[in-house]
Amino acid sequence: MEPGGCDMGPAVKAVAAVLPAGGSGERLGGATPKQFCAVQGRPLVSYTVRAMERVSWISDIIVVVSPENIETMKSIIKKYGHQRVTVAEGGITRHRSIFNGLKLFSENEFSNCLLQKPEVVIIHDAVRPFVEEDILRKVVMAAKEYGAAGAIRPLVSTVIASAADGCLDHSLERARYRASEMPQAFLFDVIYQAYQQCTDYDLDYGTECLHLALKYCKTNAKLVEGTADLWKVTYKRDLYAAESIIKDSLSQQICIITDAKEAVVQVGFLLHESLRSQIKVEAVSVSLSKCDSHLQNTFSGQCYNFVCINDNKYAIEEIQQLVDMLEESNVPLLHPVILISVHLNSSENTSFSIDLEELTRMKKFAREVKRKNILVYGLLIQHKFSRLPSLKRWSDGSVKTAEIMKRIEYSGIKKDNIK
């Protein structure tokens, strides 16, 4: 029953996920349903989908949206390059939407359905973007054993029952109760059977899947303590919080870009390996000129820190191209962007030859783009280094960059550009 290790999926035949995203977001007080609200320029639902698709053992992700949002959702999937995602049409309530999503796996009803019926299905709100693989694994394993499982959290407030006159009837003892959160997971047959049997009243007024599994399949869900980041974006303040959390995580993330030359790719790979335990690294091994959609995404608000490795001495054209893309993305308006151009000196001559004219041009360029909130640093390093520079988290880019520059031999744009 135990998963074999961190990289292995749960010992379950197939796992799929259904993400109800049909809500109107009336509690948010805005016209746009909260799952489609932009957070750092990207719709909230896209973060949640990304959190799910990062989990390799989830085979299919069904996003259920109201009919008027199907095209929007499809364009989000296309724009952000989401994989393994199918859009389903929602019903008028949450339960009806989830049921519609589950129906996609039922070959009897949709004979031309291409989706494999999973052993376990995860149900997770589209407005809970910070779900981690660990809790997904826990609920899936528990669902396999108990038939149903759901994440719970301690209650933040005391829960009270009111009498008919609007006065306090009684308050619940906080320690005995829990808030039922998401993700939840079910043996597919359990939850599907529950939905098939439940009444229209359940479908219209209920919200809790665990309750249906208990009522119609006599399945007492296993309750799994979740972490604080399972919270649901409900109010405007939650969007603010989500934005800050995402910004925080983006500033601790780095994108490595190399061209396709073998030596350069190799250095990019080594850098990636040496950094990955300390910071989230996106390695993009493509030439900037062949800009693909993945790279486009990285620029559209999803990364603040770039290391661009090449073996042209100053590579001002490549950097200019990157700066253009960044400017177009508006990212530098929101946050300073750090861009380190690393030149690998692969010549046999171990002493750096500094081309003063090129250097002056690069410095001037760096001064210009600094006004646009893009901080360009240049590193000229020996190819035959004994070990890679040990980069640390650099949420405050400038300080850490200074640190990096102290650690390794460098040339190019120097300290005058470091605050």
Place this chain on the structure above:
Amino acid sequence: MEPGGCDMGPAVKAVAAVLPAGGSGERLGGATPKQFCAVQGRPLVSYTVRAMERVSWISDIIVVVSPENIETMKSIIKKYGHQRVTVAEGGITRHRSIFNGLKLFSENEFSNCLLQKPEVVIIHDAVRPFVEEDILRKVVMAAKEYGAAGAIRPLVSTVIASAADGCLDHSLERARYRASEMPQAFLFDVIYQAYQQCTDYDLDYGTECLHLALKYCKTNAKLVEGTADLWKVTYKRDLYAAESIIKDSLSQQICIITDAKEAVVQVGFLLHESLRSQIKVEAVSVSLSKCDSHLQNTFSGQCYNFVCINDNKYAIEEIQQLVDMLEESNVPLLHPVILISVHLNSSENTSFSIDLEELTRMKKFAREVKRKNILVYGLLIQHKFSRLPSLKRWSDGSVKTAEIMKRIEYSGIKKDNIK
């Protein structure tokens, strides 16, 4: 029973407030208890105290803190110029802290107590900074009538009870229950009697004041639907949200500074009157050179927009002084600061005489401070204007400033400084 109007307090003899602020903030995951965490450079508790002291009919505010934080709290009160606030020493649990706060009003136990025993006492968490006068009034009026009252909110998540084996026992029907929030209010004698009678178990393990009033005084609290901003800062994400909400509100706030000359003060007053229905206006009618603590507060992160009115033509020295204060406060690092220098042309000569040298100096100055994220604009207006310029909300300073500049005759620093 009804309050007479917006400016009148509830028809209650005396109202006081007790703010328990003794929590350790363990759910926040930081070393600093959440009530002392800085939000825009100012401790969270200070925002809550300010929200209470703005309500004129609350006579005393007791902040109950743990013994080790008494000095911290006293220095916060001093630094932010809080009024009508008394610091009390908390106990080891929430209930013991509240009880300690209430004891300050009980002359029997503290014979040298100077605080008047209130008819109604409000109990409000120090970590709910966005409480409005309206809900305070409602709970106080309801407490006067029913003996006790508390704000409630709909449940965000379904509440479930777990069985001994960690599985779902049952889930509560969400519509029948409510989350009990703050503020709450009580007839002082009701809540004080409840605390005097309750057991050590209640004091150590209970959290809910409404429950004590019911259990020991047979008082069924009136439940009052609150607004979404009553939420409690519990997790780190809540601090992020609080920060964003406060930033939003600061950018829609303006501080008017005039010197002490009658004509100038008069214009400042008129501007204040014409703006107050649209934007929160802090009018500070003092000379910048006699800088008092209130003005200091305004600079230390509490305002982004300033209008400085004077009758010296360019007043570059005054503006320089303001810029120095702002720089010292670090505010411009976090947010662009808008500073409009208004010169009243009180001379009989209705045509503006532009001193080109002065103008050049001012323009140069504006360009320099712009790099520090302080945007200086100059307005030269006729004293005998028929009506005041109608300023609108300017959360985006530059655009609205351009609008203002279009509306009125101006000279001084012109469009070259408007993006």
